[in-house]
Amino acid sequence: MPEGPSLRKFHQLVAPFVGQLVVTVGGNSKKINPNMLEMLRLQDSQVHGKNLYLNFGLAENLGLPDSFLLPKHLQKEVNLPEETSDHKLESTSGLDGQEVPGSSSSIKALELGEEEKDPINNTPWWLNTSQNSGPWLCFHFGMFGSVRASEFSRATKANKRGDWKDPLPRLVLHFAKGFLAFYNCRIYWCLGPMVKPTSDILSEEFDRRQALEALKQANPVCYTLLDQRYFAGLGNIIKNEVLYLARIHPLSLGSCLTALNLESLLDHVVSFSAGWLQKKLEGKPQHHLIYQKEHCPAGHQVMKDSFESPNGFQRLTWWCPHCQPKVTPEEPNEVQVTQE
Structure with missing residues (x-):
């Protein structure tokens, strides 16, 4: 499923539509009422x-918020493609089955129906x-989930039945100029973002001390x-x-x-x-060193296995036994640190 860098790219595609009115809505989502x-x-x-x-919301005269901008420490002079038809998003295929943060007891989902309107002004009560x-x-987003700006995803190969059917968007938001299409994603109402910036690996507020304590x-x-x-934001690709x-x-x-390791x-x-x-924003591909590789950059045979974490999810892992020797409590705990 898409990891932090992909979500930031999705965010950039959504940003130009902030402040605009939703004219019509489409998609095959059954979890929400698109008409609302x-x-x-x-x-x-x-x-x-x-x-x-x-x-x-129903607010008027909105200006673009600062929230869609990249963090200052990640901002560089990047020439983004001018034509939205060139925005071909890469979907990460990591087998990260991490539970959706805030999807259970940590968040109160709002079950909103079309009939739930204010009887006075006939608008949604919320x-x-x-x-x-x-x-x-x-x-x-699930595996191969993506966001498209003013273009729909097209089939690149036939499905198992041999049909060349284009993927169906879960939700499409049409604006006066352009539209946003969301694919392969779970959508639900919530009271607001539940993830703290201090845990986001791409946030300038990322708490290194907290992360180190967890790793220890x-x-x-x-x-x-x-x-x-x-x-x-960290998924299976980044992990490997x-x-x-x-x-x-x-x-x-x-x-x-x-501590050095x-x-x-x-x-x-x-x-x-x-x-x-940065490569995503520049339209450049990310070349992997170990993920889904048969040999590491040093030429050693790569091992692959599926490890089950305490939460019950299995994730494929690639590693080099030569370059990444396992450290046990009985062995010296010093691992050679590289600066690659």
Whole structure:
């Protein structure tokens, strides 16, 4: 499923539509009533970890919020494609089955129906025009999930039945000029973004101290890295790549690694994620070192296995036994730190 860098790119595609009125709505979503979005204004857009949040309301004369801009430490002079037809999004295919943050007890989903309207002005009850604010739609993308701006996704190959059918969007928001199409995603109403910026690996507020404390625990580091409470936006691709860059075996216990090793791993998490995002904004592909490879850059045979984390999800992991030796409590806990 799409990871943090992909969500930031989706965010950039949504940003030009903030402040515009939704004219018509389409899509095959059964979880929400799309008709409720018609003639509402897209007021804000935020991204946290692996979730995209859109805020709708009846406010007028909206200006573009600052929330859609990249963090200052990630802003560079990037020439983005001018034509939306050239926005071909890459969907990450990591097998990250992490539970949707805030999808259960941590968030109160709003079950809104078309009949739930204010009897006086015939508008949805949750829209408070005096406060110019409404609830948020949360988008959590599945494997090959994506956002398209003013273009629809087209089939690139035949399906199992041999049919060349274009993917069906879950939701389409039509504006006066252009539209947004959302594919392969879970959509639900919420009261607002629930992920703290301090846990987002692409936020300038990312809390390194909190992340290091999590990595120090007596758990395999490959599981800790996918814990969205501390590494929001980090998925299976980033996990595999940063463990190889840090020369750490995925099943090594964090408590068996030195502070230097853990600092190096955290440095790679931040730098790799920011670098991947920058390439996406420049329209350049991300070349993997270990993910889905048969040999590592040094020419060694790569191992692949599916490890089951404590939450019950299995994720494929690639690693090099030579470059990433496993550290156990009985062995010296020093791993050679590289600066790649």
